[in-house]
Amino acid sequence: MRMGKGMLLRKARPPLCPATRDEIADLRAAGDWAKLDQLLTTRVSFGTAGLRASVGAGFSRLNDLVIIQTTQGYLRYLSKIHGPQILRDMGVVIGHDHRHGSLSFAHLSAGVFLRENIPVHLFRTVVHTPMVPFAVRHLGAAAGIMITASHNPKQDNGYKVYSSIGTQIVAPADEKITEFILSDLRPRHWDSDIWRTSLLCHDPGHLIDAYMDNLVRCSHLRRRGSLELPYEPMPTSEARIVYTALHGVGQRYLDMAFERTLLPAVISVAEQAQPNPDFPTVQYPNPEEGKGTLQMAIDLANSTGADVILANDPDADRLGVAVRLPAGPENAAVAAAVAAAGDAPAAPGAWRLLTGNEIGLLLAAHLYATRTFHQEPVAMLTTAVSSGILHKVALHHGFLSETTLTGFKWLGNRTIELKASGYHVLFAYEEAIGYMVDANLPEKDGISAAVVFAELVHQLYASGKTLLSELRRLESLYGVVVNRNSYLFSPSPATTKSIFEEIRRLGDYVTTESDLEEAFNVAPSAKRARRSAPFDTVFEGTPFRVASVRDVSLGVDTAEAGNQSRLPLDHSAMMITLRFAEPAGAVVTLRASGTEPKLKYYSEISSSASVAPEQVDIERRTLKDTLDNLVDTIVEKILQPQRYQLRHPAH
Incomplete structure (x- = not known):
């Protein structure tokens, strides 16, 4: 137990949150100190994706009190970066989905802003998430809040925030918001009804049209x-x-x-x-x-x-x-x-089921072929865990393609930067089935993507083709690419952290002792000079050999000059990419999910050039066999499911 019973008794007094008062009171009466310790001594962390957790009592879950505390901190952050008067001039947008607690959380969030005389554009009906950043950009609002847990299980909910340009926030904004949240946890306003009567509360429902x-x-x-x-x-x-x-x-x-x-x-x-x-x-x-x-x-x-x-x-x-x-x-x-x-x-x-990379390839090729402009330079974006096929398409047609860190917070913000530099950002995607087909809304959007994809379907089928025959055509043109992406369930965040620390030790690729000691508190006896061949002891006796390693937590990329990664340094990220010399061109990325208890792996191998149509099937099967062997070896020797009690998904 992390906290004594006396302190827990004080924390477990009848809380201010009416919706969860009985749950805490029952645990206190039953003397369930372990559960109270779990609920009351840790706080759900605010990250670049905002909050996401189960709905229920305690500071480690989402409930009315945690939402109010978070909104108060976010308001103070916005007031700091915009200034109080400008914040009042711009206002904020708030939307919600249909999950348990979403409507109440949206109303309470609106109440915090309205009580401080800050206008709120509060959607009166459930909206899909992209409507909030769309409204932020359309209205010129200072920020957006969307109450949703996206695709998480039913017991979860979330609190997602957008900046004034309609993109998700990136570090260090999340750290600064956390500081403002923790600076004053007293709920100043607990008003879920003011939105009904306040003249500062507006319904932006007309923006759906x-x-x-x-x-x-x-x-x-x-x-x-x-x-x-x-x-x-x-x-x-x-x-x-x-x-x-x-x-x-x-x-x-x-x-x-x-x-x-x-x-x-x-x-x-x-x-x-x-x-x-x-x-x-x-x-x-x-x-x-x-x-x-x-x-x-x-x-x-x-x-x-x-x-x-x-x-x-x-x-x-x-x-x-x-x-x-x-x-x-x-x-x-x-x-x-x-x-x-x-x-x-x-x-x-x-x-x-098509993979996210296959959908991305189909959309990228379709959008490029049907573009109506030819003067502006074209750019497309993808993430570090998505397929390299987009770069092959870009190389073939002569347009810019770039890689960002994982998540649309990076894709969206880079889209804004490239547009300011004169590029027409035609498309951006991440392999986790997120697609941006309109740079005027720099966020993934399943509705607009569905429209463009359906148009592609009808165009192909009207000419006697299918999605699968189009994929084969594109593979023949750009080269065959095979992916194998999946995940393992991790029993705890601490276990996941231990796994990544072990991966770094196994790889022995860190370039300075100070980086390793500062980031992971490794004892001096565990430090060694970087090997010329990372992970050579792991793959000894196998046909596999690692050529280079990228670790965004350390800002290390052994393939770059000075071993400095081109991707932004992110100490909070747990993501390591292995590029292989044998098999040539194979890439495997290991990453901890930021929203779910999953340890994900993303793998890819591709042909070195375009492939004759009659050779596509043979090339695909050969590549798939090689990749399966590689991934199975990595799971066994590096992730070590039995040692760390990792669980494979049911499907």
Whole structure:
């Protein structure tokens, strides 16, 4: 126990938070000091993604008191960077999803600002997350707050913040906000009703129409010339698309978007169309989780003869895609080849979930081919854990591609910088199915991505092609790329930290003793000079050899001059990338999730050049076998699941 019973008794007095008072009182009466210690002695940390935790009693969870304390700190931070009067002139935007506690948290957050005479643009209805940064930019607000836990399990909620330019915050803003939160934890205002009567509280609901108008401008229809309605409908195919909102907020916004852009209506999974905070038909409301999450959509697609499934996560800022494997003897080779890329069986008529990198490749190629400008220099962005295929596309066509750290906070802010430098940022994506198809909204958006992707589907199918045949064409043109990305559940943050410390010791790649000692408190006896071949003892007796290592926590990249990483230094990040000399071009990144108890790995291997169409299948199978062997070795020898009690996902 980290705190004595006397201190816990004082902390466990009937708390100010009415919603959780009984839970704390019951634990106190039962003498459950271990549970009280867990709930009251640690505080949910505020990071660049804001807050995300289970809803319940205690400072380590989300509840009314923690939300008020956080909002008070955020207000003081905003007042500091903008000035009190400018903050009052600009105001803030607040939105929420449908999760347990979301509506109350939004109202309490609004109350903190309104009681300080700061205008609040409070959405009266549930919105998908990108609506908040869109409103911030449209209204010129000082900041945005979105109450959502995205694709987390049902017991969680979150508090996500945006800057005045509509991007997520980056370090050290999170540290400064934390300082303001902790500087005064007394709840100055506890008012969840002032929004009803305050003249400073406005409903920005009209911006939903403005968002839809803006969406039309980034759709395929931009090729039709005039941006004024009405449009000539784009040629459509007989392709049928099933859509699921996974009990989230996406259905309303997707229906509006498809109607506004004159796309054929989707076939919706009715049981999952309405927002439901309990997510009753899925264990994990995340399209990335695969067929278990999408089973109802697959069943509907099979019964209706649909060709493609689109799925948004609950706050509709991500987009998942599944495709039917082709039937018929003429497509047998295609079915076998694409099945080799994932876990799907090769039987015609089966379904395969496209990876985030495959969706990214399809969108990147489509957006570049259909662009309407040819004067501005083009740029596209991706992240350090996403595929290198975007760089191959850029090299082939001669435009700029850049890599950022993981997360749209980095992609969004870099988008703003490149636009200011005269670039047309056409596309940005991360492999975790997040896509930006409109640089006017520098955030991932599952609705706008769904519109552009659906237009691609109809364009391909109208000409007798499919998504899978298009992927094969792109692979032949740019080179075959094979990925294997997954994760292990970690029992605790402390375990995850220990694993990364061990990885650094195994790799023996640190360049200075002071860096290692300062960052990880390593004893002098554990320090050694950097090996000429990192991880050579780990891979001894295997065909694998590491060429270089990038560790963003230390700012180290052994492939760069002076061993300095080009990516920003981030001491809070746990992310290490291994680049291999054998097999040549293979890359594996190990990363701790910032929002879930997962230790993720991302791996890739690619052909060195374009591949003849008839060789694509052979090349893919060869690369996949090599990558599987490499990843299995890394999991066994570096992550060591048995030693650290890491758990593989059920699927």
